[in-house]
Amino acid sequence: MTTAPRPRAATASVPAGVPTTLTQGSGTSGGIGESTLRPDGVLKVTGEFAYSSDMWHEDMLWGHTLRSTVAHAEIRSIDIGEALATPGVHAVLTYEDLPAATKNYGLEIQDTPALAHGKVRHHGEPVALVAADHPETARRAAAKIRIDYAELPLVTDEASATAPGAVLVHEGRTDHHIAHVPHPNIVHRQPVVRGDADAAARRADVVVTGDYVFGMQDQAFLGPESGLAVPSEDGGVELYVATQWLHSDLRQIAPVLGLPEDKVRMTLSGVGGAFGGREDLSMQIHACLLALRTGKPVKMVYNRFESFFGHVHRHPARLHYEHGATKDGKLTHMKCRIVLDGGAYASASPAVVGNAASLAVGPYAVDDVAIEAIALYSNNPPCGAMRGFGAVQACFAYEAQMDKLAAALDMHPVELRRLNAMEQGTLLPTGQRVDSPAPVAELLRRVKARPLPPERQWLSADAEGSSVDVRALPGGLSNTTHGEGVVRGVGYAVGLKNVGFSEGFDDYSTARVRMEVVGGEPVATVHTAMAEVGQGGVTVHAQIARTELGVSQVTIQPADTRVGSAGSTSASRQTYVTGGAVKHSCEAVRERVLEIGRRRFGTCHPAWATAELLLEGGKVVTDGGEVLASLAEVLQDEAVDIELEWRHRPTEPFDLRTGQGNGHVQYSFAAHRAVVEVDTELGLVKVVELACAQDVGKALNPLSVEGQIQGGTTQGLGIAVMEEIIVDPKTAKVRNPSFTDYLIPTILDTPAIPVDVLELADDHAPYGLRGIGEAPTLSSTPAVLAAIRNATGLELDRTPVRPEHITGA
Known part of the structure; x- marks a missing residue:
C-alpha cells in the first residue's frame, strides 16, 4: 500500500511511504468463497512494500525515548542540560x-503516564524524549540525560503484591474496578460460579489437580514500532503510524496533546505484524509532542531492543485446576484459580481476566464450576492483548488436566474429550447458551483419524545403505543425534475462544462505500478505518464489494480517521464486524443505484432492465454494450456514496459476584494433533506435525483462512517449546530483549501443518462466518505439551518446555 494520501491544505508537504489506495480486480472473479490473492502480496515478498519505518519527510527530525534502567524507583531529579546542549538536538x-492537564492514557484505565512522573514502575518506562537531526545524535544526547533514582521495594508476584503492608504499585487508585477487588494491587477480579462444585466433588469417582505455569510471551512482530508526526498549519498534527486501532489511539492521544480530536489526523501506515502488541500506544504521543514542540516532522523508529520495552506482552500466569469425573468419564465439576501478572499498568488486563474466567472450562459441558481469575499490578513489564487473549493460558491448563484425567480413568484422551464435548445448545458456566454450531467432537474425530506421519522419517535408503537427514531430528543442523535416544509422542488438544469484544462493549464498525463509473466501467470504492496488519481484510472487503455490488473493479482506500471507527484489529473480529459494515453499506449502495435507475428509466428501458437484474443477482456488470451504457448513464451525474455503522447483537457484562451473563458474541473452535520426537538424553524436541481441524463458519477466502490457521498454530508452537521473556525476579529487569536470546520459530522449526476446514454457518453472522485467527493458537500449545508428555512420561506443568525440564538436569 504505497502512494500519497489525500491533499491537505494544513501541511507543507506530503511524506513518502504513506499507505495507498489498492485497486483490485480484473475479469469477473474474486467474490466471497474464492481464494483471492492479496493485492499487497507481491510488494511484500519482493521487499517493495512501504512499512511505517520506511516513511520519509525531507526536513524531518528523529525522535528517541530515554527509558528507565530500574524497575521501581523514585525520580529525585532529571538533568537535561548536557543533552540539550548537544549540537543537532532540537x-x-x-x-x-507535557502541554495539557491530561498526562495519562490507557485503553480502559488511564493509569499510564506519557512520561514518568515522580517514579518509574517498570524496567524500560519512558522518562524523557529527544528530537535531533540524526537518529544517532538523538541516542547520544539521550544518554547524556542524568537521572537520580532512589530504588523502591519491588512487587513481582502475588505474594509480594498482596502481603500485609505490601508496596502499592499505584497509590490512590480511583478506577471503577477498585470497589470489587480485595487489594489495590489487583487490577480486576472475576469469579464464575455455577452449581455447587464442592458438592459435586464429593460425588466424583476420580479427582485430579494440577498447578501450571505459563511464561510471558512477546508478540515478536517483525516490524518494530515506528511512525511519522507532521505538524500542520492549523496547530494540529498529522500522524502516520502502524497501529491496530486508529480511533482508540486518537481518543488517547488528543487529550495528552491538549488538542481536539479533529486536529489530530491519523493515517494507517504499513504494518509489519501486530498480534495485540499494537493495541496500546507506543511512540504515538511522543512523536506528536516532539513535532509540536519543534514545528518539524518527527520520525521515531524503535530498534528490536527498544521494541521489547515499547509494547505490552502476553500475561504470564499461574493456574491451579481441579477436575472430577465419574468412573465412566463424565465430568462432575471443575474448580480453578487463575492469576495473571499484568505488570505495571492496566492495559487490557480487565478484559483478559474476563476472557480467562469465562472460558476457563474450555469446550466442555460441566454443570458445577467454581472459577476465580485475577490480574495483578506489579513492577514487571506491562502485559495486555496478545492473540488468544486470556483463553490461551486457560487452555494450556485445562487441556493438561483432561490428559491427566484420561490417564486416571484409563481412557484415550480424545475419547474423554469427545464424551464431554460441548455442542450447540450447551449452557456455558456463565449461563450463556451456545446458539450456533459447536462441532468439538467432530474436530477431535478428524484430527485423530488423520494418518500419522511415517516413523523414523529422518532415515532414507540409498545404494550404500541408509543415511540420516539430521534436519528432521531434534537438534537439527547442530547434528546432536542420529536417532539415538529419540522417542516419538502424540498429543491432542482442543480450545474454545470468543470472537469480538465482549461484556457489553459497544462493538461496531463503520464503512463508506462509493459506486461510480470510471472510464466507462462501474467501480466500487471501500473506505474503512480497519487496520490491515496482515490478516487479509483488504482482500475480504474487495470480495464483499464484488459479491454485493456486482462490480469487477474495487478500490480500497487507505485507513484513516476521516471515516468512522472500525474498532481494533483484534479478537478475531474484523471480518465479522468491519466485513459486516462493508456488506451493510454495499447493500445500501445497491438499493440506491437501483432506485436511481428505476426513477430514470422506469420499466421500459430493456438495457436497464437487464442491468437491474444483474445488480439484484449480484452479477458483475462488465459486459459492455447497452447494459453498461445504461448503468453509466445512471451514475454519471449521481455517484452513490454511503457511510454506515454496523453492530452485531449486544452482549452484557458478567456479574461481578457470579460471572453470569451473555458476555460473548460468538465462539470459535479448533483442535490439534501434535506429533513430536524427543531426544530424551539432551532434552531437545522436534515437532514433526501439527494437524489442525477448525470450524470457520464460512471461508470467505480459503487461501487466507488456511494461512491464518497455520500462522496461529506456529505461534502456539513457539510458546510451547521456546518463547519466553525472562524477567529477573530480584530486579524485575528483562534479561533477554533480543531475537538472539528470545527465540521464535523459524521455517526450520515449523512442522507440517495440514488443515481440515469445516464450514458450519453461524446464522447470526454475515455470510455465516466465524472469526478464525485466534483459536489455533490456543490448542496448538497444549497439543505439543501433550505429545512431549506422551513421549517422556513426564508431567511438564509449565510452558515453554526447556531441555532441563526433560532431562532433569
Missing part, C-alpha cells in the same frame, strides 16, 4: 513539558 522533553 528538543528534550520530560513530564514537566
